[in-house]
């Protein structure tokens with residue numbers, strides 16, 4: 036059974052995240068979507084709210100489990116026997132962050148691979164922060 040973990044802030048979940056979740060859920064037998072702490076970002080929503088929103092938008096996907104975790108991502112992934120970490124890529128800025136994260140993760144846990152997935156074109160420019168900015172102006 037191929038198990039993957041898709042971590043993120045999901046503050047809140049966007050169609051871009053959902054795009055990646057749907058693609059990953061087709062490839063892997065089981066996908067854990069995990070709301071994790073990003074110390075570089077302050078959060079608008081609580082973990083409970085983020086998990087609730089993610090569960091709502093993924094309820095048609097039988098092989099997707101949504102959880103929050105305070106644990107180090109690699110410890111969480113190992114506890115789930117995951118062989119892969121899923122990340123989404125929109126642009127070169129994401130690339131720089133993702134390659135740093137990937138190298139760090141691989142140096143600690145070489146048995147867990149990172150899979151980068153691209154969203155469809157209409158989700159390429161979507162971010163949680165731009166959604167929040169739009170909402171703040173009604």
Ligand code: ADP
Pocket residue numbers: 042043044045046049050051052054055073076121122123124125129153154158159160161162163
């Ligand atoms: P983090 O705080 O860990 O960057 P995010 O919630 O911002 O978490 O995003 C989680 C993952 O989803 C990251 O790999 C990010 O690049 C990716 N992602 C975010 N928005 C999109 C999008 N519109 N299309 C594809 N991937 C995305």
